[in-house]
Amino acid sequence: MNFTNKITALLGVDYPIIQAGMVWCSGWRLASAVSNAGGLGVVGSGSMHPDTLKQHIFRCRSATDKPFAINVPLMNPDIQAHMRMIMDLGVKIVITSAGNPGDWTSVLKKNNVKVIHVVSNVKYAEKSEAAGVDAVVAEGVEAGGHNGREETTTLCLVPLVKKAVSVPVIAAGGIASGRAMRAVMVLGADGVQIGSRFAASLESSAHSAFKKKIIAAADGDTMLALKKVIPVRLLKNEFYDNIHAMEENGASAEELTQVLGTGRTKRGIFEGDILAGELEIGQVSALIDRIEPAKDILLNIWNEYLDSYNI
């Protein structure tokens, strides 16, 4: 491969395609498969205890000698232990999300870790740049999982963030094809982060019942919920319907949090309880129609991206 741009140079990968860190989906198996195929594989630490994360880092290293990253939600209660481990073990790239980029960026950078922060608005893009990140992910409201309060779509957010910062911009949300990748690159992105399609990959650690629900999803099957707690995009199911009915009736953040309980995403995504679990996935699931090896997904997207040049 001769392709090179700011993102491939920054990350040392063949293609400017990053697999999103996703709770209960992206362990060492998925991350190493993506990295081996030439993209950036990402271990999602959000659903891991520090010891589990340690095992995933070791296993990912045994499975690939290519670069990979760890995604760290900054509000994680285990954040101190996670960051300590990441630096002690010499992890080279960290993608932070859901929090203040000022908290950890300079510490990580001093330890020779490259830092990318996920943002959903211009203000946090500027904050990230000021904190010294190497790149930002601009994630639109169509993305699965946690989401910004502004509800800005990828089509609007990418040019806004590109205009606001000079660090490279990675687009996320609504991207599951090479054409969508071309579209966001035209808007100014230097690379893409792809979640949902990799959640449905063979190597994803999600339960097969969840993967089947992803590929069966149609338009309108995901909605943004829990805006009074933390906005999150979910596949509609019994759990969503309950939450939605409460929200329609004006339930408070406290009441919603109580019903949520704990372990809901594990129950849905990892254990396959597709009725009562919390199923985080992107709107683009409506365009995903098969479960495939991560390598095939990556190369299919890349080749379609190349083919869409000149459309």
Added chain:
Amino acid sequence: MNFTNKITALLGVDYPIIQAGMVWCSGWRLASAVSNAGGLGVVGSGSMHPDTLKQHIFRCRSATDKPFAINVPLMNPDIQAHMRMIMDLGVKIVITSAGNPGDWTSVLKKNNVKVIHVVSNVKYAEKSEAAGVDAVVAEGVEAGGHNGREETTTLCLVPLVKKAVSVPVIAAGGIASGRAMRAVMVLGADGVQIGSRFAASLESSAHSAFKKKIIAAADGDTMLALKKVIPVRLLKNEFYDNIHAMEENGASAEELTQVLGTGRTKRGIFEGDILAGELEIGQVSALIDRIEPAKDILLNIWNEYLDSYNI
């Protein structure tokens, strides 16, 4: 101009760019300016009584000999009078929205009117095709004004609709630049419909206070509101804040409708009451930074579109 594609051929225009019909913004002045510049100008009948519409059709014809269209929201109480007038006066192109495409398409087609229907989901795209429309507008949730319940973004909706129907697809929502036009054309669109940027044009009949508020808008300044009534994207102001507070507390559709009253959009958009009026505009307003002649907008977008080939 030598450019030609399905949309330019269907509409007889130079560029596959349609100016959206918008209440209190798009009378004969804006429509004729866009048509004279080579796009498709559209008179928005949603805010017009039948006699007013008649005057706008006559004036538009005096101001341009190029094709123009009338946008007709199908739920308009004056729908019978509007459609009768459109056919009697020999209007050539109608864009219908907010209703069932089966209601009027065949009647219009029998009267040699070309029909385009605006959809926000796959189901209505298929229904439109079955009803015999000449094209569909696939409008994402970032668009201003009335919106679909699925909240599907343009980036996800355009490929979904393209896959579902064989009639030409016009993308709408989040498009205010040539790069965004290129992005949606890559996704499969055959043309674009642009609202917000024309709402802020010199020829828009909107009040200058509203136009100034559009160009001052930043990301997060519009939100989808009134989902229990008809979802509509609004600029945040006192009116929005009141509605939003009611919604947070579980207000019913009836309670919301009562507070809405009548004439709210006229008050905001046409009379310039930017605090208490209902300000319908798209999320892409965050990317619009000047009030310009419609012709300049059209040519700027078209030239940027041409320049973005090969990105």
